[in-house]
Amino acid sequence: MERIKTAIVGASGYTGMELLRLLLVHPQVELVAATSRQEAGKPIHAVFPRFRHAPAAELAFIEPDPDAIAATGAKVAFLALPHGVAAEIARALLERGLKVIDLSADFRLRDAAVYAEFYGHEHPAPDLLSQAVYGLPEVRAEEIAKSDLIASPGCYPTSIILPLVPLLAEKLIDPATIVANSYSGVSGAGRKADISLLFVECNESVRAYGLPKHRHLSEIEQELTLAAGEQVTITFLPHLMPVTAGIHTTTTAKLAPGIDPEAVGRSLEAAYARSAFVRVLGRGGYPDTKNVTRTNFIDIGWQYDARTGRVILLSAEDNLGKGAGGQAVQSFNHMFGLEETAGLQNF
Known part of the structure; x- marks a missing residue:
């Protein structure tokens, strides 16, 4: 099976590091982009020495530019970004034909007014809320499999x-x-x-x-x-x-x-x-x-x-696992028709 070209946007935080840990060795993933404004230009293993000799650990961090991410051929992007920031990049990547799994809070709520109440500012992309699926696989596996925009739970x-x-x-x-x-x-x-x-x-x-x-x-x-x-x-x-x-x-x-x-x-x-x-x-x-x-x-x-x-x-x-990166990968597996446990069978 051809491996799925994948990007991680915001890959230098703790959740980004967990996504790297899982996706660098996922049997159906080819990591083609990892973004970080602070670490741009540095190879992954230089920022996270634990990944030295892992597949794709020589890949250099790039700026979070939607065109650059799309140019890598990525079919899906994981967004490990702060709320309020993720929505703009999510929209740009969706417009470029990528699927998006967002680990921020930007698409978890169905009501933009509730978002404004709890997060202190207007929702940056209210028109996309109806498109997003709350990514709890044990509850919404079928919906996740059909969606291009997953809001991974907190x-x-x-x-x-x-x-x-x-x-x-x-x-x-x-x-x-x-x-x-x-x-x-x-x-x-x-x-x-x-x-x-x-x-x-x-x-x-x-x-x-x-x-x-x-x-x-x-x-x-x-x-x-x-x-x-x-x-x-x-x-x-x-x-x-x-x-x-x-x-x-x-x-x-x-x-x-x-x-x-x-x-x-x-x-x-x-x-x-x-x-x-x-x-x-x-x-x-x-x-x-x-x-x-x-x-x-x-x-x-x-x-x-x-x-x-x-x-x-x-x-x-x-x-960082079931509460963030692991659960997002679980949704990824459903999106692409893979075994739910692919890349997650660790004890």
């Missing part, structure tokens, strides 16, 4: 949405009682100079941030509302924890009246029985970030608190 949302979707769809829990507590590794903040993210500031400490209205709430509530068939508003409490990568989320909600708690386990098992990357640990299963980092897996366990009538959902994933 890291926190993935860890919250996947455990909740089947329970909301089957009316097993009360949507008005959902509370999600999440803890993320520091790489989730991006590769940037920020005093609050220095080692001494983060090490041996845990802190909440982004309260009470973290930006990811917008896509979380959008997707949960679609699953429930009614408006869902939740409490979301994100925290920074002193590890490089990984997300652990504990989500609680009241069990709906008359529902057997064991229905929760049956629902999760049925929803993800054929999923390559969702591992359901069952009642009393406690996900651990060390078991999912550097992979595309999300582990989900659950418990029931009879004292409070609340279901406790536990999930763990790699914020």
Whole structure:
């Protein structure tokens, strides 16, 4: 099979580095472009020595110019760019015939007004929102396969949405009682100079941030509302924890009246029985970030608190893997009719 010519736009950040790690050795990918304004002209291995001797590691970073990217013959581009920046390049690449998998927030929301509310500026390409597919493969595999524009989900949302979707769809829990507590590794903040993210500031400490209205709430509530068939508003409490990568989320909600708690386990098992990357640990299963980092897996366990009538959902994933680069590659595989696990079979 002819390998698919692929570009990574914004390849020098943490998510870009994860995309490089996966795509440089993907059996059906030929990496033909990697962009970085800061590193333009340098070969990939000079910026990331870990990739020395990897296929295409001699490829030099280029400026993020749409014409230059299209000239490489790329059929698809992964965008690992900040929100507000990705949309302009996405439009230009779509106009040049490329498929686009955007890892920013620019196309995750269906409503431009909600985007403006949560991101503090008008949406840069509202006319493209109806074209984009929210790239959660376990929920929208068929739509992803037919789309030219994928909005890859955020890291926190993935860890919250996947455990909740089947329970909301089957009316097993009360949507008005959902509370999600999440803890993320520091790489989730991006590769940037920020005093609050220095080692001494983060090490041996845990802190909440982004309260009470973290930006990811917008896509979380959008997707949960679609699953429930009614408006869902939740409490979301994100925290920074002193590890490089990984997300652990504990989500609680009241069990709906008359529902057997064991229905929760049956629902999760049925929803993800054929999923390559969702591992359901069952009642009393406690996900651990060390078991999912550097992979595309999300582990989900659950418990029931009879004292409070609340279901406790536990999930763990790699914020750079299933929460970003790995999930984007999973969508890429669906877009091009490949095995869903291609290039992602690492444990």
